[in-house]
Amino acid sequence: MGRKSLRILIFVFLTFLYLKCFAFEKIVFDNDSSFISRKDNFSANIYDLIKGITIEIEDDTFTLNDIDFDVDTIYVLDAYNKKIYSIQKNKDKKKVFSLPSNVSPRSIKAVNGFIYVVIDNRIDIFDHSGNLINHIGDKRGNGDNELFSPSFLTVDNDGYIYVCDSGNERIQIFDPSRKFIYSINRKDGDFINPFGIDWSLNGNIAVTDNYRDMIIIFDNHASFVRSFGESGTSIGKFQYPTKIKFDPQGNIYVMDRYNFRIQKFDQMSKILSSIGNNNKRIMMNSPSFTIDNDGNLLLLDNKLGKIWIFGTRYFERGKESYIKNDYDSAIRLFRLSLSQRKENQNAAFYMAYCFFMKKMYKMAYNSLRKAYAIDSNTKCGKYAFQEINELEKWYAVGRNDE
Numbered sequence: 001m002g003r004k005s006l007r008i009l010i011f012v013f014l015t016f017l018y019l020k021c022f023a024f025e026k027i028v029f030d031n032d033s034s035f036i037s038r039k040d041n042f043s044a045n046i047y048d049l050i051k052g053i054t055i056e057i058e059d060d061t062f063t064l065n066d067i068d069f070d071v072d073t074i075y076v077l078d079a080y081n082k083k084i085y086s087i088q089k090n091k092d093k094k095k096v097f098s099l100p101s102n103v104s105p106r107s108i109k110a111v112n113g114f115i116y117v118v119i120d121n122r123i124d125i126f127d128h129s130g131n132l133i134n135h136i137g138d139k140r141g142n143g144d145n146e147l148f149s150p151s152f153l154t155v156d157n158d159g160y161i162y163v164c165d166s167g168n169e170r171i172q173i174f175d176p177s178r179k180f181i182y183s184i185n186r187k188d189g190d191f192i193n194p195f196g197i198d199w200s201l202n203g204n205i206a207v208t209d210n211y212r213d214m215i216i217i218f219d220n221h222a223s224f225v226r227s228f229g230e231s232g233t234s235i236g237k238f239q240y241p242t243k244i245k246f247d248p249q250g251n252i253y254v255m256d257r258y259n260f261r262i263q264k265f266d267q268m269s270k271i272l273s274s275i276g277n278n279n280k281r282i283m284m285n286s287p288s289f290t291i292d293n294d295g296n297l298l299l300l301d302n303k304l305g306k307i308w309i310f311g312t313r314y315f316e317r318g319k320e321s322y323i324k325n326d327y328d329s330a331i332r333l334f335r336l337s338l339s340q341r342k343e344n345q346n347a348a349f350y351m352a353y354c355f356f357m358k359k360m361y362k363m364a365y366n367s368l369r370k371a372y373a374i375d376s377n378t379k380c381g382k383y384a385f386q387e388i389n390e391l392e393k394w395y396a397v398g399r400n401d402e
Contacts, residue, residue, distance in 0.1 A: 050296065050341050053307040055085050056094060066243075067300040067307065069292045070110035073128075074307060076300065077108040077117065084108065084115065084130065087307070089292065097130030107243075107288075111155045121147045123163060125178075136161065136178050142168045145180040152243065154199045156220075162205060164194040171197065171207065173222065184222055191216050196255070200246035202267075208241040208254065215241065215254060215269070228269040233259055236271045243288055247295045255289060262289060262297070275310075296340075311340045315347050327354040345374040349384055365391045 055064070055076060063080035069089075076085040082099040099105055099117065109116040114133075115126040122137035137147040148167030155161050159176030171184040171194050186192060193211035200206070203220030214229040215238075229238050239258035246252060250267040260283035261276040275297070276283040285303035292298060297310040318333030334351040337344050352367035365388065372384040 050309045050311050053087060053089075053309065055087065055305045055307065057081075057085070057305050062302075062305060064287065064300055064302045064305065065105075066107045066288045067290050067298060068108050068110040069290045069298060070113070071293070073110070074290075074292075074298060075108055075110045075115060076307070077105055079105050084117070084126075086128075086130075089309075095130070097126065099124075106150070107152045109153050109155065112159070114155075116153055116155070116161070118150050118153060118163075121150065123147075123150065123153060123161075134178060136163065136174055144183075145172075145174075147172070151195045152197050154197045154205070156199045156203070156205075157201070162197055162199065164197050164207065166193055166195055169193060171222075182222075184218070188224075190224055190227060196242050196244040198245050200250050201248065202250055204246075204250075206244050206246065206252055208244050210240045210242060210257075213238040213241060215244065215252070215265075217269070226269065228265075235274055236263070238263075245289070245291045247291045248293065249295065253289070253291060253297070260284060262299075294340075311337065314340065315344060318347065318350060322350060322354055325357075327358050330354045343374050345371050345378065345380050348374065349380050352384070352387070361391060361394065 053074070057078070059078075059081050061080060062078050064076055065079045066077040068075050072089050074087045074089055076087070078085065082101055082103060082105065084097040084099065086095040086097065087093065097115075099119070103119045106118040108118075113128050115128065115130075117124045117126065121140040122135050124132060125134045125136070127133055136145070137150070138145050140146065140148055142148060147163065147165050149165075151164045151166045153161060153163040160181075161174040161176075161178065163172045163174070165172050165183075169186040169192060173181045173183070175181055191207060191209040191212070193209055194207045194216075195210045196208035198206055204225065205218040205220075205222070207216045207218070208214075209216060213231040214227050216227045217225040219225050229236065229241070231237060231239065233239065237259075238254065238256050240256075241254050242257045243255040244252065251272065252265040252267075252269070254263050254265070256263050261274050263274050264272045266272055276286075285301055286299050287302050288300045290298050292309075299308040299310065301308060314333045314337035318330045318337060321327075321330035321333060331351055331354045334347045334354070337347040338351075348367050348371035352364045352371065355361070355364035355367055368384045368388050368391070372381050372388060375381050376385065
């Protein structure tokens with residue numbers, strides 16, 4: 001066996017040893033309701049934790065009951081203190097808007113520079129500076145433009161507003177000027193208690209029915225398409241589904257309230273993953289979530305006054321690709337993971353391995369240096385240092401990228 005083959009075998013062996021012993025740490029909800037930890041748990045539901053944002057609430061008591069995202073800003077509704085916290089995602093800068101003291105805010109929707117807040121039996125509409133500019137709902141009632149215990153709303157790309165008028169068992173639709181157009185009633189919509197609602201880029205509308213524990217899908221003409229789900233605790237079933245969101249790819253996320261989890265489905269309603277089940281305590285502290293423009297999941301923590309931002313599993317998907325020897329896909333996914341969280345040392349190390357197997361030795365060398373620079377004291381950093389030295393020796397004898 002030549003020197004070149006021997007070094008390759010040594011590198012592959014050390015990489016395998018590292019990956020087996022250390023790199024399969026996964027971010028999971030822990031059993032302590034106060035934090036997100038890393039545990040060697042192969043059955044956990046995995047999302048890459050990008051960051052946690054502390055809302056820095058001045059009041060000692062608060063009730064954070066909803067969250068939404070628009071462009072680059074996170075909006076959090078504090079029902080107890082009648083406030084809206086506006087936080088720039090990448091700068092963590094916060095603004096505070098106050099609501100009238102005699103109202104009971106329920107949910108929030110931020111879109112196209114406007115903030116819609118469901119308050120009692122009406123919808124108040126604010127600009128991005130927190131100025132009240134208009135409202136929907138004349139009074140409590142069951143007539144057109146009257147609401148009774150509304151829950152959530154959504155706004156489509158053309159500015160049409162869809163309100164879950166839960167107490168009246170219907171969905172009311174308003175045009176961009178907030179003029180009532182028509183309603184989807186219980187009989188037409190195949191629902192009993194419409195609660196959560198969202199609109200996707202392909203024009204579909206998804207509604208949660210927390211009485212029948214199911215999801216109903218409508219097309220952009222408000223015609224029934226299909227429904228899925230039933231009462232139960234197993235994957236794909238629900239116990240009191242509340243908020244629902246589409247991500248940019250059209251996948252559906254559902255807050256499964258009393259199963260203490262968020263379930264994710266594809267566009268055809270096939271279950272993809274479940275987040276938080278079997279970790280009830282931390283999910284009990286999470287009343288709501290949203291999805292940002294990058295497809296990241298933002299989970300609201302009412303106990304700690306925090307927002308946990310989870311990535312879209314680029315790192316995990318990258319590991320799946322490298323196991324299948326699909327190194328090109330793995331490199332692309334590890335790069336996306338590093339773009340989400342630059343200090344992801346494992347992603348840099350994995351990427352070096354992929355470059356090495358593609359005989360792109362200089363790229364492997366650069367990835368190892370990045371992994372080492374992130375933290376030289378971890379086992380990953382020490383393995384990276386060893387391999388850097390080996391690659392430098394190979395370069396010294398004239399090895400170049402192929």
